[in-house]
Amino acid sequence: MKIQSIKFKLTTVYAIFFTIVFVVYGSVLYFSLYRALYKDFDYELEANVEKLKKSLNEFTDFQKRKWIVSTDYVNIIDSNKKPVLSSKNLRGNLVNDFIRKAPNSNIEKTVFRIISSDRQRFRVINMPFVKGGEKYILQVGSSLKPVIKVLQKRIFYMVVSVPFVLTIGVLLGYFFISRALKPVEDIAQTAQNITYEDLSARIKIKLVDNEFKHLINAFNEMISRLEKSFKHISEFSSYVAHELKTPIAIIRGETEIALRKQRSSEEYIRVINVCLEESQRMLKTIEDLLLLARLDFRPELFKFERTNLHEFMNEIYEQSKILASQKEISVQRDFADGDIFIDADKIHLRRLLFNLVNNAIKFTPKNGRIDFSMKKEDDKINISVSDTGIGIPEEDLPKIFNRFFRIDRTRQNAEPSNGLGLSIAQSIAKIHNGTIHVTSHVDKGSTFAVIIPLK
Amino acid sequence: MKRILVCDDDNKIREIYTRLLVLEGFGVIQCANADHANEILKDSDIDLVLLDIKMPEADGSEFHDVIRLFHREVKVIVSSVYSLEEQKSLVKDAFDYYDKSQGTDILLEKIKNALEI
Numbered sequence: 001m002k003i004q005s006i007k008f009k010l011t012t013v014y015a016i017f018f019t020i021v022f023v024v025y026g027s028v029l030y031f032s033l034y035r036a037l038y039k040d041f042d043y044e045l046e047a048n049v050e051k052l053k054k055s056l057n058e059f060t061d062f063q064k065r066k067w068i069v070s071t072d073y074v075n076i077i078d079s080n081k082k083p084v085l086s087s088k089n090l091r092g093n094l095v096n097d098f099i100r101k102a103p104n105s106n107i108e109k110t111v112f113r114i115i116s117s118d119r120q121r122f123r124v125i126n127m128p129f130v131k132g133g134e135k136y137i138l139q140v141g142s143s144l145k146p147v148i149k150v151l152q153k154r155i156f157y158m159v160v161s162v163p164f165v166l167t168i169g170v171l172l173g174y175f176f177i178s179r180a181l182k183p184v185e186d187i188a189q190t191a192q193n194i195t196y197e198d199l200s201a202r203i204k205i206k207l208v209d210n211e212f213k214h215l216i217n218a219f220n221e222m223i224s225r226l227e228k229s230f231k232h233i234s235e236f237s238s239y240v241a242h243e244l245k246t247p248i249a250i251i252r253g254e255t256e257i258a259l260r261k262q263r264s265s266e267e268y269i270r271v272i273n274v275c276l277e278e279s280q281r282m283l284k285t286i287e288d289l290l291l292l293a294r295l296d297f298r299p300e301l302f303k304f305e306r307t308n309l310h311e312f313m314n315e316i317y318e319q320s321k322i323l324a325s326q327k328e329i330s331v332q333r334d335f336a337d338g339d340i341f342i343d344a345d346k347i348h349l350r351r352l353l354f355n356l357v358n359n360a361i362k363f364t365p366k367n368g369r370i371d372f373s374m375k376k377e378d379d380k381i382n383i384s385v386s387d388t389g390i391g392i393p394e395e396d397l398p399k400i401f402n403r404f405f406r407i408d409r410t411r412q413n414a415e416p417s418n419g420l421g422l423s424i425a426q427s428i429a430k431i432h433n434g435t436i437h438v439t440s441h442v443d444k445g446s447t448f449a450v451i452i453p454l455k
Numbered sequence: 456m457k458r459i460l461v462c463d464d465d466n467k468i469r470e471i472y473t474r475l476l477v478l479e480g481f482g483v484i485q486c487a488n489a490d491h492a493n494e495i496l497k498d499s500d501i502d503l504v505l506l507d508i509k510m511p512e513a514d515g516s517e518f519h520d521v522i523r524l525f526h527r528e529v530k531v532i533v534s535s536v537y538s539l540e541e542q543k544s545l546v547k548d549a550f551d552y553y554d555k556s557q558g559t560d561i562l563l564e565k566i567k568n569a570l571e572i
Contacts, residue, residue: 242536242537245536245555245556246465246468246536246555248556249468249536249555249556250467250468250471252556252558252559253468253471253472253475253555253558253559254471256558256559256560257471257474257475257478257559260478274467
């Protein structure tokens with residue numbers, strides 16, 4: 001495990017915490033045992049000293065009896081701290097130590113003392129006793145050795161257990177945390193398996209904790225979006241190839257036929273013109289595609305300048321009138337009053353509008369009508385181009401901005417379109433932070449509204 | 456004289472194929488969509504159909520089934536800008552397939568082959 005890992009940190013924290021809990025709990029138990037043992041001990045001593053007191057009260061002259069109460073050490077001293085009676089086991093220094101540590105005979109209640117002597121520790125109860133008008137102190141003591149032994153053993157086991165507990169803590173911690181973090185491993189593993197060729201991998205979400213569900217869902221959705229994008233790109237490449245193949249088929253067909261035998265000059269000129277036209281058509285398609293790529297991925301290449309929309313739109317209006325006059329289509333305008341300024345890339349904004357105008361002219365029959373309007377809507381500008389043309393069927397409406405989408409009805413067009421006009425228009429609107437909306441009714445006409453924010 | 460129906464919605468392509476085939480001595484009828492082609496098949500005596508299929512809708516495919524059902528003797532060569540494999544996967548069991556960018560020599564070869572000339 002590396003230091004810089006969550007697993008390491010969490011496992012360490014867990015193991016330490018686990019051990020601390022063990023130590024604290026062990027200490028609590030230890031101290032309660034300590035108290036219990038001493039309490040019982042003192043209780044025994046008290047019982048014994050009471051017994052002693054009782055027997056002493058029964059006898060008038062206690063000097064004549066030697067009292068040995070089990071293994072206890074018994075000592076009776078007078079008010080001058082002189083021993084009156086001692087048990088046999090109180091020898092040598094021990095009895096002196098007992099006497100030394102005895103309290104004053106004026107005490108009213110029992111007093112406990114601990115006496116260290118002879119490399120042992122004794123707990124002694126000192127009880128005041130009055131007999132025949134004289135004050136005495138009754139001392140009953142017992143060796144603390146058994147108690148100390150038990151307590152020492154307890155501490156020893158606790159201390160010796162700590163490394164084991166620590167190890168168990170580490171193992172348990174590592175186990176639980178690894179399990180909990182397994183989804184992270186899965187994500188990493190799945191991510192490894194994803195290449196642009198195979199985007200089908202997903203992480204299973206069944207037995208996963210809630211915190212990870214969110215992450216895994218986000219991750220799976222991201223892969224799905226990527227998959228869609230790649231599919232889109234590959235379909236697009238396919239479309240492009242086919243778009244360019246038709247002009248090539250035409251050039252090839254015409255030139256091969258022309259070369260089969262001697263032709264007239266007019267025929268050769270015609271064929272050469274066809275080749276020229278078709279190569280220009282291919283060039284336009286290629287340039288349009290490059291423009292789309294720039295619009296979508298390199299918006300910084302476009303030059304924005306402060307544009308007076310009134311001037312701009314009037315220019316477009318005038319030019320549209322000329323274009324539309326060929327089909328005797330009338331052009332009207334309705335522009336809001338007052339100067340309106342936006343930051344626009346003039347060249348491309350012009351292109352956007354002419355794409356719309358050209359479509360309007362193309363799909364509107366003779367004597368039809370085209371309307372321009374421009375008005376402010378809150379903090380946005382709405383420029384729309386309406387026509388009284390053939391309209392767009394409802395089911396096609398969502399598709400018209402797709403690359404290469406063309407109206408299916410076979411019109412006898414002199415110039416076939418490459419289907420990129422509206423795509424380009426939409427992308428131009430996008431670099432101006434705007435959008436294009438379309439409404440249309442079959443055989444009534446269509447309206448394309450370009451909405452651009454003022455800032 | 457063998458008669459060929461050229462079915463393609465692109466004017467220029469239709470013109471080229473018509474001219475090519477007329478020069479080779481075939482009778483040629485043009486049409487721009489499946490409905491029109493259907494009528495022509497019913498009324499005239501056609502030996503071969505050069506059928507353009509538009510991807511991805513490939514409405515040519517349904518029409519091809521119609522031809523096989525009602526005009527079994529008519530040979531069909533499917534044509535498109537798409538590759539031969541893609542054409543084959545969209546229209547099954549046509550007599551032959553033609554990629555438009557392959558050029559006129561190959562087209563003539565396939566037609567002559569279909570008409571056993």
